[in-house]
Amino acid sequence: MSDLFPKITEQGLDALRSRIGVKIENTLEPWCYEATRDNIRHYAHGIGDDNPLWCDPEYAAKTKFGTLVALPSFLFATNRIISGYVGGLPGVHAMWAGADWTWHKPVLRNDEISTSAHLKELISHETRFAGRAIQQIYHVDFFNQHGDLVSEADSWCFRTDRDEARERGTKYDGVKAAPQKVYSDEELETFFELYANEEVRGSETRYWESVTEGEVLRPLAKGPMTVTGFIAYAQGWGGLYIRANKLNWRQIAAHPGLGIKNRFGIPDCPERVHWEDDFAQMVGTPGAYDYGPERCSWLTHHLTNWMGDDGFLRRATSKIRRHNPAGDLLTFTAKVKRKYIEDGRHLVDITQEARNQDGELSILGTGTVELPSKEAPSR
Numbered sequence: 149m150s151d152l153f154p155k156i157t158e159q160g161l162d163a164l165r166s167r168i169g170v171k172i173e174n175t176l177e178p179w180c181y182e183a184t185r186d187n188i189r190h191y192a193h194g195i196g197d198d199n200p201l202w203c204d205p206e207y208a209a210k211t212k213f214g215t216l217v218a219l220p221s222f223l224f225a226t227n228r229i230i231s232g233y234v235g236g237l238p239g240v241h242a243m244w245a246g247a248d249w250t251w252h253k254p255v256l257r258n259d260e261i262s263t264s265a266h267l268k269e270l271i272s273h274e275t276r277f278a279g280r281a282i283q284q285i286y287h288v289d290f291f292n293q294h295g296d297l298v299s300e301a302d303s304w305c306f307r308t309d310r311d312e313a314r315e316r317g318t319k320y321d322g323v324k325a326a327p328q329k330v331y332s333d334e335e336l337e338t339f340f341e342l343y344a345n346e347e348v349r350g351s352e353t354r355y356w357e358s359v360t361e362g363e364v365l366r367p368l369a370k371g372p373m374t375v376t377g378f379i380a381y382a383q384g385w386g387g388l389y390i391r392a393n394k395l396n397w398r399q400i401a402a403h404p405g406l407g408i409k410n411r412f413g414i415p416d417c418p419e420r421v422h423w424e425d426d427f428a429q430m431v432g433t434p435g436a437y438d439y440g441p442e443r444c445s446w447l448t449h450h451l452t453n454w455m456g457d458d459g460f461l462r463r464a465t466s467k468i469r470r471h472n473p474a475g476d477l478l479t480f481t482a483k484v485k486r487k488y489i490e491d492g493r494h495l496v497d498i499t500q501e502a503r504n505q506d507g508e509l510s511i512l513g514t515g516t517v518e519l520p521s522k523e524a525p526s527r
Contacts, residue, residue: 152430154239154405155309156282164236164284167267175265176233179386180225183218183259191222194384195445196370196377199348201457208257211351211457218255219452220461221445223290223299225385229265230288230303231441233388237282238405240307241418241431244440245283246467247303249448253296254460260293268302275308282307308432329475329505331372339477342369349456356487356494356519365482365498368450373438373476378422381442389417428473437471447500447513450480454498455517462495463516469509477505482515494521 180187185205192202200207201217208216224231232244255261271283283304290299347366371377382390389406391399400407400415407415410427421428425435444466451461472478482500489495500513 153241153309153408154237155312156237156240156280156307160237160240161270161282164267165270167235168269169266172229172235172265172267176228176388178226178228178261178263180222181260183222183255183257183261185216185257187225188216188218188222188257191225191384192219194381195221195442195449197445197449197452199452200350205257213254213256213457216257218257218259219445219448220249220251220299220464221441221448222255223261223301224441224445226261226290227263227265227288228388229263229286230301231385231388232303232305234284234286234305234307235267236284237307238403239408240309240405242284242305242307244468245304245306246440246465247301247444248463248465249299249301250463251299251461253292253298255292255298259298261298262291262293264289264291273306275306279309279312312432336372339369339371339479342367342479346453348453349459351457353458354454354456354519356496356521357523359484359487359496359519361484361487363484365450365454365484368446368453368480369478370446370480370502371472371477373472373474373478375423375436375474378436378438378442378474381439382422385439385441387419389419391417425474433471433473435473435475437473440468443468443472443502443511444513446478446480446502447511448515450482450500451498451515451517454482455519458520460518461515462493462518464513465515466511466513468511472504472510476510478502478510485514492524493518494524495519 189203197219201211202219205216232242234242265286265288268287269285273281273283275281283306285302285304287302289297292298406417408418410416421431422439423436428436447466448461448464480500480502482498484496485499486497496517496519498515502510504510
């Protein structure tokens, strides 16, 4: 096997461990500093969410908020660390793989967001994708312009040796050997019926008393996966390394490990695994694939559709289980696991998962939603 890329080393891991618990300074500037009307809408449309609470000022003005609200996952656009900008191990591949979010307050139109982040933990794993992988976990706090903590989250990437994944990884052997899937019009029409039947609860209040443990949420569709769709998400989210001309040169000059030469011999960003099949296959995946924060955002989209304007998403977790290459169709399903009262809040725990067209597990998730009660005043 010929080594094309830098590898994980004990020296690199030792240097990375020295950063645990240390506040991160001078990170890349976020894509969005403020939750403006356009920034919220661009992110919502980037994940295919047309909820009028995020996108329609006239509608939002009539809700209890009196203005547009940022969808919970919008905060991905306000910090590079939470989105997968990992330090250390230069030139080693990073794949965003999950998050554990807690929200304390809604983010309203024109709120200004500041953040504080640190490396929390490093965990070694053995994987079918690339053998040894390092889970790199960060913690990020999010504050509004008043200094209020609006949210906090852990997120993690897996650092993997690209050469190991390409040459020895077995996770996608079946996918790589299979002929390319071409959908019939009939197959697509069946899938698109999920879009036609998607329900945004909106102003129709869902009360805690009306929820039954074991009840099933209406399925949510995402796909078919296309490079166009991946780019649509990057437009709203900002991408980690997408820069042009002088700004791209400056970025690669400061961080040479980011500059991986393309077929023209030009150093280009590693993020192009999301739009270049050839490069994605060089790192061991079947082809260009979706963004991890994008998939996490689809989970929370499923929950906010269900809870309506008067609900509040308190917590959500996500664990990615495989890549979604272009061509995949995803169906999200969910079920109410438990309803309970805690600290005066009327809460509902929900379990989620998404599978592709072949029934393969793509992502697991959970959510905790606070709902209004008919018998108690809203908080």
